[in-house]
Amino acid sequence: MAKGNTPEVMSLSRAQLEELLAQLSALLPAQTYHLVQALLQTLQWLMEVVEKKGITLARLQRVLFGFPTEKAKQILAREPATDSTPDERADSVPPPSPGKRRGHGRQAAQLYTGAEKITVVHPQLSAGGPCPECAGRLGVREPARVVCIRAQPIFPARLYEAQVLRCNRCGKLFTAPLPPEAALQKYDPGVGDMLALLRYGAGLPMYRTAKLQKDFGVPLPASTQWQLMAASAQQHQGVYDALIQAAAQGQILYNDDTHMRVQSLRQQIVQGTTDSERTGIFTSSIVAQVEGHQVGLFFTGQSHAGENLDRLLKGRAGTLSAPIHMCDALSRNESKDFETILCNCLCHGRRNFVDLLASFPEPCRQVIQSLGQVYRFEAQAKERRLSADERLCFHQEHSRPILDQLHQWMSQQIEQKNVEPNSGLGQAIGYMLKRWDALTRFLNVPGAPLDNNICERALKLAILHRKNSLSYKTQRGAEVGDLYMSLIHTCRLNQINPFDYLRALREHTEAVRKGVRQWLPWTYRKTLEAADTS
Numbered sequence: 001m002a003k004g005n006t007p008e009v010m011s012l013s014r015a016q017l018e019e020l021l022a023q024l025s026a027l028l029p030a031q032t033y034h035l036v037q038a039l040l041q042t043l044q045w046l047m048e049v050v051e052k053k054g055i056t057l058a059r060l061q062r063v064l065f066g067f068p069t070e071k072a073k074q075i076l077a078r079e080p081a082t083d084s085t086p087d088e089r090a091d092s093v094p095p096p097s098p099g100k101r102r103g104h105g106r107q108a109a110q111l112y113t114g115a116e117k118i119t120v121v122h123p124q125l126s127a128g129g130p131c132p133e134c135a136g137r138l139g140v141r142e143p144a145r146v147v148c149i150r151a152q153p154i155f156p157a158r159l160y161e162a163q164v165l166r167c168n169r170c171g172k173l174f175t176a177p178l179p180p181e182a183a184l185q186k187y188d189p190g191v192g193d194m195l196a197l198l199r200y201g202a203g204l205p206m207y208r209t210a211k212l213q214k215d216f217g218v219p220l221p222a223s224t225q226w227q228l229m230a231a232s233a234q235q236h237q238g239v240y241d242a243l244i245q246a247a248a249q250g251q252i253l254y255n256d257d258t259h260m261r262v263q264s265l266r267q268q269i270v271q272g273t274t275d276s277e278r279t280g281i282f283t284s285s286i287v288a289q290v291e292g293h294q295v296g297l298f299f300t301g302q303s304h305a306g307e308n309l310d311r312l313l314k315g316r317a318g319t320l321s322a323p324i325h326m327c328d329a330l331s332r333n334e335s336k337d338f339e340t341i342l343c344n345c346l347c348h349g350r351r352n353f354v355d356l357l358a359s360f361p362e363p364c365r366q367v368i369q370s371l372g373q374v375y376r377f378e379a380q381a382k383e384r385r386l387s388a389d390e391r392l393c394f395h396q397e398h399s400r401p402i403l404d405q406l407h408q409w410m411s412q413q414i415e416q417k418n419v420e421p422n423s424g425l426g427q428a429i430g431y432m433l434k435r436w437d438a439l440t441r442f443l444n445v446p447g448a449p450l451d452n453n454i455c456e457r458a459l460k461l462a463i464l465h466r467k468n469s470l471s472y473k474t475q476r477g478a479e480v481g482d483l484y485m486s487l488i489h490t491c492r493l494n495q496i497n498p499f500d501y502l503r504a505l506r507e508h509t510e511a512v513r514k515g516v517r518q519w520l521p522w523t524y525r526k527t528l529e530a531a532d533t534s
Contacts, residue, residue, distance in 0.1 A: 014279060017044055018270045034470040037261075070354050072372045076365060109145035114497075119143075153216035154198070154209065155191060158182075187224075192232030193502040195225050200484040201498060203464035226477075233480045235509060236502070240483045242516045243490060247295040248315035250288030252324045252447060253340070254455035255333055257284040257305040258463055261471035262478050265302070276302045283462040283482075284308040287455045287493070293522045296458050296489035300478040304332040313338040326449050329435055341445055344438035345452040346371065352428035360425045363413070367432075370406045374399045378450055388446035400443050407436060461485050487521075496521045504528060 012020070017040060025033050125132070127140045163176040198204040206222040213220040247253075260283040268274045269281075284305040288295045299308045305327070313335065316323075325340035327333035328348045334340075350371050353364040377398045381391045410429045413419040419426045432439065442448040465481065472478040491498040504524055505512055511531075512519045518527045 011047065012044065014044070017041070018266075018279075022267070022270050038470065070351065072368050075354060075357060076368065109147055112147055115147060153213060153218050155194070155213060155218060155220055157218045187228055189232075189506050190499075190503055192228035192230075193499065193506065196229050196232065196480075196484040197488065197499055197502075199225075199229070199469065200465060200481050201461070201488040203468040205469040229484075230476070230480055232502075232506070233483050236483060236487060236505060238513060238516045239505060239519060240486055242520060243295050243486060244297060244312065245315050246290050246517075246520065247286060247288035247297055248312050249317060249320060250290045250295065250323060252289040252326065252449065253309065253312075254287040254326045254449070254452050255284060255305040255309050256327060256452060256455045256459055257282040257308075257333070258459050258466075259283075260300050260462065260466060260478070262300065262473075262475060263471055264474045265478075269302075274302065278302050283459070283466075285455050285458040285462065286312060287458055294454075294490070294493040296486060296493055298458075298462060298482040298485045298489075300462075300472070300482050301475075306331075306333045306335055309333075309335050310337045324441075324445060324448050326452050326455070328452055329431070329438075341441065341448070342438050343441040343445075343448050344435045345450075346374075346439050347451040347453060349428075349432045349435070349439055352431055356424045356428060363419075363425055366409070367406065370402050373402050375450070392442070392444075392446045395443055403440055403443070407433070458489055461489055491521050494521050 021033075021037055021040065024036060028036060125138060127138055129138050130136070131138055160178055160182040162178055165174040166172070167174075195206075195209070198209055199206060206225045209225060210220055210222045260281050262281050265274070265281055269279055281300070281302060282304060283298055283300045284303065286297045286299075286305070286309060288297070297312070303311075309325070313323075316338075322339045322341055324343060325335060326343040326345065328345045334342065350368065353367045357364045357368075374395075377395060381394050386394055410433055413429055414421060414426070414433070419429060421427070421430060442450055462485065465485075472481060487502065488498045490496075491501050501521055501524060505519060508519070508528075508531075511527075517523070
């Protein structure tokens with residue numbers, strides 16, 4: 001930009017920005033207002049980050065535009081070779097395995113579990129009959145499968161036109177009787193759940209669904225979509241509460257949060273009518289491991305992840321021991337009211353060195369390669385399906401020497417003043433040393449995880465909704481979103497088809513109400529099988 005074209009730098013406080021947005025909301029159309037709101041908030045955040053000087057340019061570029069990968073074999077491949085021996089380089093950066101690339105080619109017919117199955121019998125021959133070639137007997141083999149996929153609206157419709165006859169003498173009308181299926185309600189009970197899967201499971205906003213349906217000649221307005229989803233959510237509230245209660249008993253709890261937008265709550269914050277002085281709005285994710293199963297929960301509001309964790313732990317049985325709690329090193333993610341075995345995410349510590357790889361290639365390479373060896377041992381433990389105690393012994397034998405050597409090297413860098421403590425590398429090393437016990441809890445506690453990646457992957461569901469739908473309109477809308485995201489993600493964590501599960505809950509509403517714990521994602525199939533055999 002030319003010097004004479006440099007714009008005047010304007011600085012607004014958060015309160016001033018909120019006041020400006022409140023004025024714009026009354027002047028601009030809703031969709032335009034959301035776009036302007038996002039742009040101004042992004043600019044405000046960017047100016048705050050730059051003013052605080054708490055982020056490197058490399059990290060800022062990654063936050064704004066994304067980073068292609070953090071895998072060691074790719075980020076270290078861009079760095080010059082070190083003086084390490086070929087064997088050491090081969091051990092730390094394994095060559096890519098040969099073979100066909102994943103994600104390409106045809107899908108096997110067995111993967112189409114949702115396809116309608118149509119059995120085609122041979123028109124001339126039958127099982128047990130004679131062979132037309134040699135007069136032998138024909139046996140049944142694995143069928144030959146052909147998959148045919150057809151296009152249709154997401155929500156197809158049927159329009160029944162009943163014939164009407166009129167007598168030319170008396171004028172009486174006679175209308176043809178409708179079939180039984182036409183006498184049902186206009187919207188199938190499963191439409192609400194399918195809409196929820198589209199919005200909260202796939203990130204498709206209601207207005208886009210409405211446009212798509214209109215293009216197919218089957219109108220489904222956004223307001224109608226919301227009514228159907230809200231009605232279906234009421235039926236599933238008991239299951240959502242049961243999942244919260246089950247997660248409270250978990251042996252391992254992961255949590256994290258991300259910012260979210262709720263229009264009605266934002267207006268209350270601007271007007272100063274909320275109970276909290278906090279101005280932020282967040283969606284917290286808690287993933288719990290419960291007796292071999294996983295529960296994914298979402299909570300949207302002004303509470304941080306640690307506060308939502310405390311509310312969850314209030315429902316924990318007093319006879320249970322303290323749970324293992326994995327989170328990043330932010331204090332707002334930690335429990336304030338309950339005792340937990342705190343673990344910090346090893347990937348967060350590693351990420352600091354990834355950001356500095358271009359500036360400090362040799363030290364960062366050493367840290368990344370050492371942690372890469374630890375993760376390879378973790379992968380081996382998973383492949384061998386080791387128990388928690390066996391995994392602990394395995395890491396103590398293989399990972400502890402590597403981490404002890406890494407800890408000694410980092411301590412020497414600070415003590416011998418080889419690294420300036422306030423430099424980027426010094427701060428990255430200080431982050432690791434300060435939290436070393438929490439970062440290496442898996443070396444002392446059976447079952448303790450290495451990182452918080454499972455929770456960060458869960459938060460992508462909320463981030464997808466935020467990017468595509470921009471915001472929730474009301475607090476009730478956020479509650480419905482939390483409910484459906486929790487049910488959908490819990491199903492996915494346990495390899496359950498979300499739509500099949502929601503349909504089963506809908507078709508057995510009374511049974512679910514009487515015994516909700518028998519209808520959790522990992523128990524409902526056995527409940528259905530028992531009902532079919534009785």
